[in-house]
Amino acid sequence: MTEYSEISARLAALSDDQLTVVLQAATAGRPAFWAVRAALDEMAGVGNVTPGTDVSPATAAPGVHDQVTGGGVSGQVGAASTVPAVPVHPAGIPDAPAPGGYSSGGVPTFESVRDKVEQRFGTAQGMGELDRQTPAGRSADEQWEAREKAARERLDRIRKSMHDNDTP
Template sequence: MSDAQELAALLAQLPDAELAGVVGAATEGRAGLAALHAVARSLADTLGHAPDVIDVTPDTLPVAGYSQSETVGGSGQVGAGPVAPGIPVPPAGIPTAPSIGGYSSAGVPTFESVRDKVEQRYGTSQGMGELDRQTPVGRSVEEQWEARAEAARERLDQIRKSMQGNDSE
């Protein structure tokens, strides 16, 4: 069974209200999934379960040899404030991949995904330029540009000839 199938099996075990909440939390801040997010949130509201934040992060485990009371607080003094939560870790049983969708497990875009996006945008702009040049309007703009460039060259030649004529006198 693949990771996606295992994840789907785990999600299928959730009650409807919790599943709507999970879908709403997973689509938070994703522009491409805004419609799905809105539907999940409204469904969660309808089912009576609309959590503001779904906490799926277990407490940070203490590291051996590192006392929780020795943490540096907001004022910069040891033991002066609350301990900051650790990096979110998915709960046991939910498979994670190192880079799903071009992002690392910490949510940072991978080099390959950024390179692919840049190459795709560059290719799109090159193709748009080619298509623009093939249209009648695009051809007339190119012809106008070439005519202006030729006129500028001719005028520059005239100026140079007149300057040479003045120098010889």
């Protein structure tokens, strides 16, 4: 959690223009964030906005706080950015699992599924052991063994009678 609070603190320290550049870079190529990207482009004056068109004639001229400080990033190789480095989670590496055994997307983690299976297996095995220790459980085991013994004896008699029929 401290990693995200550190990122939040660094983002909060950025100026509006710097934050706009960072958010544009973060939302580039993500179709789910098209509305955010469109709003950011509009804020930065990029996109379908025609320069020189006065949308609201009563709007005052931009003040000192609205002007871009520094040259900004030109998009060319070697251009320096005034935006401090913000750690970004590498693509392809899943986020740390959220508490409760589910990922941030709501998918159960492998560890939580394994724990549930092991718990259910242990419960079933323990219930079987406890069941065999009761009088009813012992009686069922004795009945099973008696049936198995009777089945083996019957199979042996059938085999013997088959062998007796083979000799002329």
